Amino acid sequence: MDPKKTKDRPFYELPENVQASSRIIQDARSSLRTVVTKRPFTPRDEKRTLFPASTARNPESRPASAFSLNSRHFDGSDSRPVSGTKLSPLDHTPRAPTAAEIETAILAPKPPADPNRPLSRKGSRQKLYNATSVDGGGENVSSIRPRSGSTDGRLMHESSSPDREVPRRVSSGPKERTLPTEERGMADGKEAAPRVSSSMGVSSPPRTGGSHDGEQRVGSGSSRKSSSAGKTRSGSAGKRDSFDVGDDNLYTDKVAPVIDEMSALGKNRDNEKLGELAEDLYIVLDTNKKLTKSYKQRSSILKAIFKLLDVEEPRVMLKLARLILAFKVGGNNLLNVCKLVFKVSRNEKNDQEFLEGNVLDLLIETIRTTDHVASCEALIYCVGAIKFLTGNPTILRRLAKKECIETLAGLLHNIEKTNRDNGRVSDQFGHILVQLCAALRNLADVGSGRERFLQTGVIESLSHLLDAYPNDCDLVLYISRIFSKVTLHTDCCTVLANQHSCYKSFIHLLNRHVNKEDVVVRVCFVLGNITAKNDDARKRLFQEPNAMSTLLSVLKTFHNMESQKRSKSDNVTSNGRHTSSDGDGAINTVDDVLIKVVRVIANLSINDSVGPVIASHVECVQLLLSILDSKDIGSSEELILNTVATINNLSYYTTKTSAITAHQNTVAQVLLKLVMTDNMEAMLEASRVFGNLTRQRTVRDLLSKQKVDEIMITLLDSGNRELVFIACGVLINFMADEDKRPLLKKEGGIKKLTEVLRDFGREDWQLGSVVCKVLCNYSTKITSTNSCFGEAEAQDLIDVLVEYLDKETALEASLRDEVDEDLKDYLCETWEADFCPVASQLLKRIETYQSSFEPLEAPG
Known part of the structure; x- marks a missing residue:
């Protein structure tokens, strides 16, 4: 290698196998x-609404945030336990029969089930047909032909005289004839129940499925009453509907008086007293474990509660809703009680009421157990109430402890599975998901929220929802808010x-x-x-x-x-x-x-x-x-x-x-205004870019005309280690040009660099290495140490380099107060790999050209 070329090459232009x-x-x-950067600012909603004020949802297709709700909206017939069996609607529209059709139907004898059996028997009583038995009980009401001589064609009921023969079932065989009630009771070895009088009216038609655990079946407009003695209506049904004396005593002694007192308060009722009674009623029922679907007085209690829902006091409304939720109502009543809770939760002044009792547990349980397909709208309001309540820090923490995140995650997974199974997404589910994601957004702030999100797979499911509901702006917004927190x-x-x-x-x-x-x-x-x-x-x-x-x-x-x-x-x-x-x-x-x-x-x-x-x-x-x-x-x-x-x-x-x-010159020109400001961060960022751009001679010339190199020398006094580091990086490149080197000594840069090395070198060997690189590039064409650096500056620099190149002396001070072993290893590594090679080269150059004699100028 040509020594001259090696000497003239700037420090950074080393052979390719050596790092430049x-x-x-x-x-x-x-x-x-x-x-x-900072997380996007999310303003607090001024009002609690079901959907954001900026929603693009069609008002006609979305559930309403405001609605009227009173006792008339609750259905007494739905207060009984459902059988779980759903009947398909008929395809035809029924019409009223004509008089001729009625007369024909009455006069025409019904053929027997057995074709070999004669239509009539000698000595038989008046033929009965189309006899039915409701719910498999013993109350048989038959439609019969008019007695001989009647001409009005009207349907009549046979009087229930004590000696009347009980009609047998239609299409029954000879061995399946129904015995009179008294005989059936004797045959079963039981006391026969009294025959129900026909004055009770015609019963409702049979329903699919029996009653649950002996509970009363309440119909719309009519009811089925048990016998006064509490006897069973039939053998097998009697075992299921057995009379519970304990239940009767509880209802008579403790429940009914409270209900009567609540109902007696009237329209101008004392809300405080009504709230106390509702609390007492809940305690009695809960203590005796009667807040179940199987409690036979459930329908009576619910009907009484429904009649009280015209009250406007939020505290009382919530206590009544608590009773309804505890009884696990369904259908229209579930929807309306969720609306009721939603209505109360809309006003943050009512938040304190949700901290009393177990209404939060009931809401979470409702979400956990409700069918999201059959009761979609009810869940919209129920989860919406949870969304409002998570805006209260105290309630938020309590909901998190009650596994609200896990419950909402379960609903989220169920909806996702239903959409996947159906091969399409449901807009109604989208309404639920908006409430759900808004609640999760708040729950993400809880201390354990992030861990629960990870454990329940919420993040993965939310990612899938973005793909499933890309057009739902509300849902996309809430999911992005969740992600902006957890990420x-x-x-x-x-x-x-x-x-x-x-x-x-x-x-x-x-x-x-x-x-x-x-x-x-x-x-x-x-x-x-x-x-x-x-x-x-x-x-x-x-x-x-x-x-x-x-x-x-x-x-x-x-x-x-x-x-x-x-x-x-x-x-x-x-x-x-x-x-x-x-x-x-x-x-x-x-x-x-x-x-x-x-x-x-x-x-x-x-x-x-x-x-x-x-x-x-x-x-x-x-x-x-x-x-x-x-x-x-x-x-x-x-x-x-x-x-x-x-x-x-x-x-x-x-x-x-x-x-x-x-466009490097354009970039440099745009950044110049930042270097001239008094904003330290802006100067630092612009200097970083200059450190890259000044690798080009044209950029160095441009910036030198704007005195950027002078600014970099000034920044050596900033005391900001990072800014000093970047300034040294820019000066390394400026010192590659011989015409720009004198400025360093003129502006006191040699002394400043020596002070930087002394102040920061032991703590930051990488910075010390950069300082040495600046001085190496500056002294590329050195002929005399004193004339290049200055006599005093050169001696100070030698003293610092000698001290820092002694491993024991240099590292002892660096590691003395350091307890982190990894950092100790890092300091040792950077001292040996980064600082020593450059510092040794600089010290050798200074000592080589150090002399008390000034070099003579070449003769002209």
């Missing part, structure tokens, strides 16, 4: 960095990043909802979070079709939107800060979107395969420069800092196609 000093920008702690943590980011479909969903949402700031800002914030902590996520997102074009489209859309706002003087405040779309001058939502999108691009560019591609994207670089050129550091500090950080990442890649390199 210019690569300190790559190896430095801050060369390629992820960008940090602040690495474990949640990892789970979401592993959902490969989420990248496609996020890009699709940005395209579809590009004009919705609240959605876009959160989706971009989430993308920024997962790409900040996962290099694989960077590649997956960038490789998603149209990902980069979508991000740039969002960036361009909101940048143009900001330009249009700026052109309207009425939207600009006196300090130049633009008002937000929601009228809150403290929040610039357009700037916030730009910040989040720029951050995603900055994080993507860290990947060594993605970064060069983005750096070559001319439109991307032009948009970033346009943002810097149009913004002011005083009003848009975070946006400018993030944009400069993104340009810094892109400027690291010096490929032939780099748009940064192609």
